[in-house]
Amino acid sequence: MKKNTFQISNLKVSIDGKSILRGVDLEVKAGEVHAIMGPNGSGKSTLANTLAGHPSYKVESGSVILSGLDSIDENILEMSPDERANTGVFLAFQYPVEVPGVRVQNFLKMAYEARFKNQPERQFKKAIDFRKHLQGLADELKINKEFLSRGLNEGFSGGEKKQLEILQMALLEPKFAILDETDSGLDIDAIKKVANGVVEIIKKYNTGVIVITHYQRILDYLKPDFVHVMIKGKIVESGDASLISSIEKKGYTDF
Numbered sequence: 009m010k011k012n013t014f015q016i017s018n019l020k021v022s023i024d025g026k027s028i029l030r031g032v033d034l035e036v037k038a039g040e041v042h043a044i045m046g047p048n049g050s051g052k053s054t055l056a057n058t059l060a061g062h063p064s065y066k067v068e069s070g071s072v073i074l075s076g077l078d079s080i081d082e083n084i085l086e087m088s089p090d091e092r093a094n095t096g097v098f099l100a101f102q103y104p105v106e107v108p109g110v111r112v113q114n115f116l117k118m119a120y121e122a123r124f125k126n127q128p129e130r131q132f133k134k135a136i137d138f139r140k141h142l143q144g145l146a147d148e149l150k151i152n153k154e155f156l157s158r159g160l161n162e163g164f165s166g167g168e169k170k171q172l173e174i175l176q177m178a179l180l181e182p183k184f185a186i187l188d189e190t191d192s193g194l195d196i197d198a199i200k201k202v203a204n205g206v207v208e209i210i211k212k213y214n215t216g217v218i219v220i221t222h223y224q225r226i227l228d229y230l231k232p233d234f235v236h237v238m239i240k241g242k243i244v245e246s247g248d249a250s251l252i253s254s255i256e257k258k259g260y261t262d263f
């Protein structure tokens with residue numbers, strides 16, 4: 009079987025007529041972890057938002073091809089955000105920020121049903137069976153199950169939101185995931201928990217991951233196969249994990 013590949017080619021994106029991404033090329037294979045680092049304003053979130061299908065971002069050229077899934081190559085840029093999720097692309101900021109009144113487990117059930125809507129055999133007939141599945145995942149990820157009956161993000165701390173995000177990620181069994189600064193604002197223990205969760209998901213579903221971060225710490229746990237430096241809308245350097253420590257020491261001025 010052909011391995012799943014997520015291939016970004018010559019991606020150019022503008023916002024309000026201003027060119028932000030100026031030709032990004034990146035290939036992520038199943039099970040690989042790619043870190044993208046770079047100074048503020050270099051276009052990292054623009055890349056993540058474009059992959060998510062955010063309407064403010066205009067794709068000027070390029071393609072993002074998902075291949076190996078059902079042996080059809082698909083350009084995800086031509087899909088709606090929902091269709092992207094259905095093919096197994098996960099963006100780690102795609103949950104609503106605060107929706108009081110909607111319980112976490114109901115929100116996750118809707119997300120799950122949407123993700124697997126083309127696979128009737130994956131649907132749970134009884135709500136209780138879904139809850140058991142969800143609780144099993146929460147146990148595996150060491151996430152407090154008390155979260156599940158709370159309102160969506162109502163009164164959740166930063167660290168708790170991120171843990172929930174990782175639970176959502178595990179539930180949706182992504183082929184590819186893009187995590188945009190999932191570690192920002194987290195204490196050391198929370199970073200470790202989130203990172204360990206991501207590692208478990210990669211092991212289980214062979215997910216290819218792009219992780220955008222400013223900090224070495226989460227990468228100590230995620231152990232990226234490749235590290236890329238983005239400057240002014242382009243990847244200007246790619247290497248292995250040894251690139252991280254030289255960035256930590258010298259910053260981005262040499263690039």
Ligand SMILES: Nc1ncnc2c1ncn2[C@@H]1O[C@H](COP(=O)(O)OP(=O)(O)O)[C@@H](O)[C@H]1O
Pocket residue numbers: 023024028046047048049050051052053054055064
């Ligand atoms: N929604 C937006 N509207 C206008 N400008 C934006 C928007 N999003 C990003 N930008 C601009 O695009 C550039 C890249 O931003 P961003 O992708 O957020 O960088 P990074 O995530 O690397 O810090 C910045 O100059 C930023 O001001």
Ligand SMILES: [Mg+2]
Pocket residue numbers: 052053054
């Ligand atoms: Mg950003």
